[in-house]
Amino acid sequence: EGNVADGQAKSASCAACHGATGKANNALYPNLAGQNAAYLALALHDYKKGGRSGGQAGIMQAFTSALSDQDISDLSAYYASQKP
Amino acid sequence: EGNVADGQAKSASCAACHGATGKANNALYPNLAGQNAAYLALALHDYKKGGRSGGQAGIMQAFTSALSDQDISDLSAYYASQKP
Numbered sequence: 001e002g003n004v005a006d007g008q009a010k011s012a013s014c015a016a017c018h019g020a021t022g023k024a025n026n027a028l029y030p031n032l033a034g035q036n037a038a039y040l041a042l043a044l045h046d047y048k049k050g051g052r053s054g055g056q057a058g059i060m061q062a063f064t065s066a067l068s069d070q071d072i073s074d075l076s077a078y079y080a081s082q083k084p
Numbered sequence: 085e086g087n088v089a090d091g092q093a094k095s096a097s098c099a100a101c102h103g104a105t106g107k108a109n110n111a112l113y114p115n116l117a118g119q120n121a122a123y124l125a126l127a128l129h130d131y132k133k134g135g136r137s138g139g140q141a142g143i144m145q146a147f148t149s150a151l152s153d154q155d156i157s158d159l160s161a162y163y164a165s166q167k168p
Contacts, residue, residue: 027122034168038111039139046138054130055123084118084168 001070002037007078010071013063014079017056022082028055034084040076048072085154086121091162094155097147098163101140106166113140118168124160132156 014032018024022033032040046052048064067075098116102108106117116124130136132148151159 024120024123027120028126029120030123030127031119031168035115036108036111036113039108039114042112042139043114046136046141049138051137051141052130053135054133055126057130057135084115 002041002073002075002077002080004074004077004081006070007074007076007081010075011078014075018079022079022084031084032079033082035079037073037076037080040079041072044072044076086125086157086159086161086164088158088161088165090154091158091160094159095162098159102163106163106168115168116163117166119163121157121160121164124163125156128156128160 017026017029018032022031022035024031043052044064044067047057047060048067050061052060064072101110101113102116106115106119108115127136128148128151131141131144132151134145136144148156
């Protein structure tokens with residue numbers, strides 16, 4: 001259901017930390033390239049619900065608060081499509 | 085500080101879901117191969133502290149509750165060393 005091209009178009013904020021190619025620019029952040037789309041969507045929904053703490057969870061909750069279910073599907077499809 | 089060989093020796097429980105080569109056997113679980121060691125350690129400590137909910141967080145808390153700081157460092161080094 002996620003659209004890779006739409007996900008790419010929505011990924012500018014993500015790329016600041018997770019890299020334009022899904023390789024994080026800081027070892028404290030996860031690489032996303034090639035990660036399973038279903039897991040990425042689950043994690044984004046969890047951050048949005050405030051279900052994660054520690055690390056950058058506060059920033060992730062702020063970013064994900066603006067995301068619709070479709071946004072989450074698109075972003076997940078986009079990062080899953082990248083070469084790890 | 086993490087030791088790859090020690091991490092491998094401690095990874096049997098992890099492999100049941102995250103795969104012997106760090107490729108998850110279910111798309112709802114994350115691939116770990118090639119993930120940043122610092123992020124993996126952060127996530128494992130967060131699970132251990134009960135800082136994550138949703139998905140398999142309850143199972144992850146149970147597994148990580150038995151891990152020492154050194155175990156977490158070793159497991160993180162091991163999965164980071166795998167080819168994504």
